[in-house]
Amino acid sequence: MYVMEGNMRKLLIVEDDIALAKTMKRRMEKHGFEVFNCFTASDALLACHRYMPEYVLLDMKLENESGLALIKPIRNLLLEAKIVLLTGFASISTAVDAIKLGADNYLAKPVDTQTLLSTLLDGNCMPIETQAIEETVLSAEQVEWQHIQQVLKVNNGNISATARQLSMHRRTLQRKLQKKPATQKA
Structure with missing residues (x-):
């Protein structure tokens, strides 16, 4: 404390x-x-x-x-x-x-x-x-994945609310969530 x-x-x-x-x-x-x-x-x-x-x-x-x-x-x-x-x-x-x-x-x-x-x-x-900036070079898909995860967390896992916030169709979001991009080391 x-x-x-x-x-x-x-x-x-x-x-x-x-x-x-x-x-x-x-x-x-x-x-x-x-x-x-x-x-x-x-x-x-x-x-x-x-x-x-x-x-x-x-x-x-x-x-x-x-x-x-x-x-x-x-x-x-x-x-x-x-x-x-x-x-x-x-x-x-x-x-x-x-x-x-x-x-x-x-x-x-x-x-x-x-x-x-x-x-x-x-x-x-x-x-x-910030740690990831120093350790990893991320692809566009990896950055998108992280952003989706953050918005999903803010919406307490609610797919529909997350899709609306991302201006994305719910099914598109579900497909993206099924494919986690591989981490690419620099």
């Missing part, structure tokens, strides 16, 4: 899902963080100026905006802050983009409190997607 002693560490959570943001805020406050929530890209930049947080949890999809576009401005303002991009639609390409833009880490939602704390405080916990 991670509990801070003395001065509280400032954490900015940029998440457009208000219920999720409030839940994360409560969870992180229990571990000694002073937490600020904001729900839009413009509010995020204002909050960075106002609070100067040491840590930023940034959702990749903010209504009609991309959290990726916020990484550079936040990094320019908060040189020493630890920026972690959170997404419900994980892929290797967005992990690479996030790290190149200046994020310190990249995690797929849902994420448990211990993983989040370890990532923010220790920096030792690299997400599977």
Whole structure:
């Protein structure tokens, strides 16, 4: 368990899902963080100026905006802050983009409190997607497979909901799920 002693560490959570943001805020406050929530890209930049947080949890999809576009401005303002991009639609390409833009880490939602704390405080916990970047060169089919698995997980295994979210026919999705692409080492 991670509990801070003395001065509280400032954490900015940029998440457009208000219920999720409030839940994360409560969870992180229990571990000694002073937490600020904001729900839009413009509010995020204002909050960075106002609070100067040491840590930023940034959702990749903010209504009609991309959290990726916020990484550079936040990094320019908060040189020493630890920026972690959170997404419900994980892929290797967005992990690479996030790290190149200046994020310190990249995690797929849902994420448990211990993983989040370890990532923010220790920096030792690299997400599977980032480890895979260093170890494996993936084909388009493998990236698609990982994305489908992530969306399926978010939908609690519901094939119909996953197919709708992926704009794919349910039978097509079922066929793709039957064929797992082989891992290709670099």
